[in-house]
Amino acid sequence: MKLIQLPTQAFEQRLKEELVENPALESGKEEEELYEKDEFDNNDEYDEFDDNENIDTDEINIDEYLSDDETPEYKLQANNYSDDDDDREMPFAAPVSFHQDLINQLNTFILTDEQREIAEFLVGSIDDDGYLRRSISDMVDDMAFTQGIYTDEKTVEKILHIVHELEPAGVGARDLQECLLLQLKHKTPTESVDLAINIIENQFDAFTKKHYEKLLQKYEITQDRLKKAIEEIEKLNPKPGGSFDSSSRVIEQIVPDFTIRIVDGELELTLNGRNAPTLHVSKDYQEMLQTYKDSRDKSHQQKDAVQFIKQKLDSAKWFIDAIRQRQETLYVTMNAIMHFQSEYFLDGEETKLKPMILKDIADLVGLDISTVSRVANSKYVDTPYGTKLIKEFFSEAMKNDQGEDVSTLEIKKILKTVIEEEDKTKPLPDDQLAEILKEKGYPIARRTIAKYRELLDIPVARMRKKI
Structure with a gap:
């Protein structure tokens, strides 16, 4: 169960840990062989072994652990390999941290030792949002x-003005x-920028x-002038530190656990090849057993x-x-999902x-609901x-006005479309949205609504208003 819930990258890490902990287990890159589908039904059964059991070594059948082939029944092959199991090196950047960048900028200012210490303390107190x-x-x-x-508030305020000169604008x-x-105030002064400054300074709540x-009455201006000022404000970044962080952070890749392709009008599912490593027993361990036997x-x-050695071999077999x-489990579960939602995967x-x-899905594949949940919660599919x-x-299902079961995903999609197409000068309140969806056949x-x-992260009508 623990292995099933791991996505591909985490599974690879778990595999590495097992290879380190169990010297009898080795991985090897050998010629790939296709894993026939009926192989899934041929699970070898292994005797349970209690690590605390006192073994009579005279009763151990050494031949069970020896073979002329270096990778006999221990070899694990993959079902439906995809082409993504090649080793791929991704270069990693070595970015300067947000706070270090601010410190570097301070070095361009002429400051006394005391001022520099205060400035660096202020920079160190800035959070990741800036x-x-x-x-x-x-x-x-x-x-x-x-x-x-030892300083005073007036001096710190003065140094803070210097911090406010640092980039990105708004930091501190x-x-x-x-x-x-x-x-x-970092922008080139224009009529719209000056009005925007006045609004933020004196009418921030409104x-x-x-x-x-x-605002129109307060400043006695046209809608067009107010609109241009608001556009200047909307261009600003409410989290200046976040912009620096996102631009310098190493982007984490999502590695799909499955791939679905349409081949000759039919859906084809493959399991990421990284989920099917080639494992075998250490040759050294086999030689040690042979020496003992002779x-x-x-x-x-x-x-x-x-x-x-027997403990490690049994552990390797179990793993x-x-x-x-x-x-x-991964393959049969995703296969059932693919066929259940075949209309979507064929059409998009x-x-x-x-x-x-x-x-x-649990009923289709004969697995427990918790097992299906483990597969679904942390896995990705490339479509x-x-x-x-x-x-x-x-x-979940919801009935339309025809009494047919429709997906709540479909209703959310339609709701999102209606809101996107609304007149933003007069955004629709929830009761009107309910009426529109009712007219479309969704009571x-x-x-x-x-x-x-809220699930779609769409604000209330008042906060969607534009001029």
Whole structure:
């Protein structure tokens, strides 16, 4: 069960750990052989072995662990290999951290030793979003107690203005309002920028609540002028530190666990080849057993060694069998999902996703619901329409006005489309959205609309308003 829930990358790490812990287990790159489908039904049964059991070494059948072939029944092969099991090296960047970049920028300013110490302390107090969320008085006390830097609030405020000159613009702000103001003041002054500064400085509450009528009356301006000022504000970054971090961070790749392709109008499923490593017993261990078998006088130390070897071999057998079962479970589960949602995988239209819950697939493949959940929760599949998280194919059913079961995914898709096409000067409230979906054949309550809207991360009508 633990192996099944691991996605490909985590499984590879687990495999490496097992290879380190068990010297009797080795991996080897040999000529690949296709794993026939009926191999999944030929699981070898191995005798259970208790590590605490006292073994009579005279009763060990050494021949069971010896073979002329270096990789006999221990060899694990792959079912439906895809072409992604080649070793691929990905170069890693060595980026300068956000805070180190700020420190480097400070070096371009002419500062006294005391000013530099204060500036570096302020930079060190900036969070990953780029904000300084501590009060000046708290930092003055902290510098005195922890750094032995004795200063006052006026001096720290002065140094903070220097920090505010650093890039990205807005860094070191104490709240969103100050962050936006700092970025606007870094811009080339224009009529729209000046108005935007005035709005953020003096009418921030009205702006955040989108009370545009109040702003029009306050400044006695046209809608066009207000719109241009708001566009200047919308270009700003509310998390200046985050922009630096995302641009320098090493992007983590998603490795699909499965691949679905359409071949001659039929769906074809393959399991990522990395999930099917080639494992075999160490040749050295076989030679050690052979030496023990050929020895006439078997010492106590040799018998202890054979006990140890048998434990490691049994452990290797168990691990290989567990991997084989993992392959089988992953493949049959995804195969059932693929055929259940065949209309979607052939067409790519999300509205063709059928209602599907874990129990539907569990019943099809004869597995426990928890096992299907482990496969679905952390695995990705590469489809002709992009790489998808498998659990996204699962959804509950809801009846339309024809009494037919439709997927809640289909309803969310339609709701999202309706909101995207609405008049943003008069966005639709939830009760009107409910009426529109009812007209389209989906009788849904207003509270359900609100629930789906929140799941889609769409704000309420007032916050969607534009001028």
